[in-house]
Amino acid sequence: MTTSLTPDAATASLAGSAGARAVARATTGVADETTPDVEIVDVTKRFGAVTAVDRMRLSISRGEFYSLLGPSGCGKTTTLRMIAGFEQPTEGEIFLDGKPIAGIPPYRRNVNTVFQHYALFPHMDVARNVGYGLRQRKVAKVEEARRVGEALALVRLAGYERRRTWEMSGGQQQRVALARALVNHPTVLLLDEPLGALDLKLRKEMQLELKALQREVGITFVYVTHDQEEALTMSDVIVVMRDGRIQQQGDPTELYECPTNRFVADFLGSSNFIAATVEGVDASSRTATVRSDRGLVLRGTVTDPAAAIAAGDAVTVATRPERLEVRPDDGAAPGAAPGWTELAGRIRQGTYLGDHSEYRVVTDLAGELIVRRQNTVGAGSALGGGPGDPVVVRWHETANLILVG
């Protein structure tokens, strides 16, 4: 999958000049390397009675790719707009490069934004668009032309200087918007769902390219998206938000493998949830034994290190569909190996999805489970049969994630 692809190929194909690299290094080397680029301290933003961002606390490290991920209305765009200066926090403080930025207008912040629909100036050609920020700072014409050329080379649009932006494809407009922001060497680059308007193939390509570009220039990226795959592909750190609050933050692997609550387990990828009650806790290994409402006993890992659980607590067991295995029921007695759970069930629905197939299996002890099966031998991987056929579902206890609440 895209997550496992290394962006080396894209990096190599980027026409990144040595000059741009040197400038980028200079930009990142201004202050102490350990100061976070952006620090959001107890920020709340209210619009009338609506609280868009609720006591948010986030430290964004230098040179990293951060994604703010969440459904619409979760406060991610508001957070971005507060960093850019288009909105002022109702409470709390934002620090940029260690300095508080309350009251500083957007045009005096060393932050640039790539807007959702690019917001390219229609009455200017590509070069004038990209050079806009430099002209505001009275950069000499020759210098402007040089840096614009460099920025366009960086986004692989060398030679497009005189093009009209509205004659370009969505992907090209996207690159112009990127170049227009990067040419100013911002401390932080903010990206507001910039790939949303592109088609799927181009979007995937741009994801890898953006990540490679970010590594190349070394500028901190803060990327807002509602697309979990996009976040997984590009981010060093994903911050999952909901209702104005941070649900969890961590690198993609951590977030996917160890979601600490039900929302994250559901929003990032998909999960089977089984309601259960704690029977016993092993504090040293952070594991617990639980009994589902229908009497199924499971052992699993408690993902939230801060969670204090005891026998009798209500919890949710989450399992990823791809960790479950399914096979036709051959009538053999279900004698599970140690650590494995085996359940008999019946297929309710099987869906062939090209690279994998998805089965909804109804079991007596765990209700309906979604099982994903990679089609490694093509269509031959399919289970055959149809709805109502008896099957056996099994999974190892390492797949069980015990979520509090």
Next chain:
Amino acid sequence: MATALTPTPARTGGGRAKSALLTGALLLPASIWYLFLLVLPMGFVVAFSFGEKARNGGYTPAFTLDNYGQVMKGADPFLESLKLATAGTFLTLLVALPLAYFLATRAGSRKGLFVLLLVIPFWTSFLIRTYSWLIVLGRGNLGGFIGGLLGDPNFRLLGTPGAILLGLVYGYLPLMIFPLYVTLERMDRSLIEASKDLGAGRWATFRQITLPIALPGLVTGSILVFIPMMGEYVIPQILGYGRTFLIGNALVLDFLEARNWPLGSAKAVVLIATMLITISVYVWFVNRGRQARGVGVLGARPP
């Protein structure tokens, strides 16, 4: 495949003929209208302008350039009208631009109400609205009040170029506001944010982004206002007491009183030429450099 495709070209051919017919039908009423009420009369005016005045007034066929010679000798009404229309257009723009900007960007949910308020005066006759200014500006009201402030008992507002200008701006304001409002309204608000994000302050953003993008509306509005102001007769007659001799006055004099149709026609032709030239120069000036980038005003492909 082949059998399925065969009927298609025939159908397209029939469709094309039908579509041409429809195009003709759509254009017919307007074409007739323009032919008989614009092109033909214009032809008469041009033809008359080379003729001679009949003994009892009117027109006798001839070919002479005398009428044009006479127009050139008495160019004052043209200059007066040009001055007034230019000043009027400029003043209208000064009032309309901030208002249109406010309507497009800051009026919020009250937008509809404000637009309605702008339109309501149009439900009343133009003449009545102009006459009411007589009362407002008269000695008993604003005129007398300002005279009192200045300590000048002979101060008058009515009958001055100032009163004419005020009437012109009042009368033609909506024609300037609406095209401006529409272009500003259509403008993507994120462009302004992008400009600020890239380091431009309020004024720099207005100058470099808002104004250039509103330019097509500004040009349209200016032309819509300038043309009728050039030929304006009623407002200067009522609010200016007819004291300023404009091209409108000259035409009325020639056609209705002196009954010198050829001279009047020559003046009309010169008036039309003056306006065409003025507007062409204006559009050329605004378009310098823009056309090359494909973002020119009038006739350029829109972004």
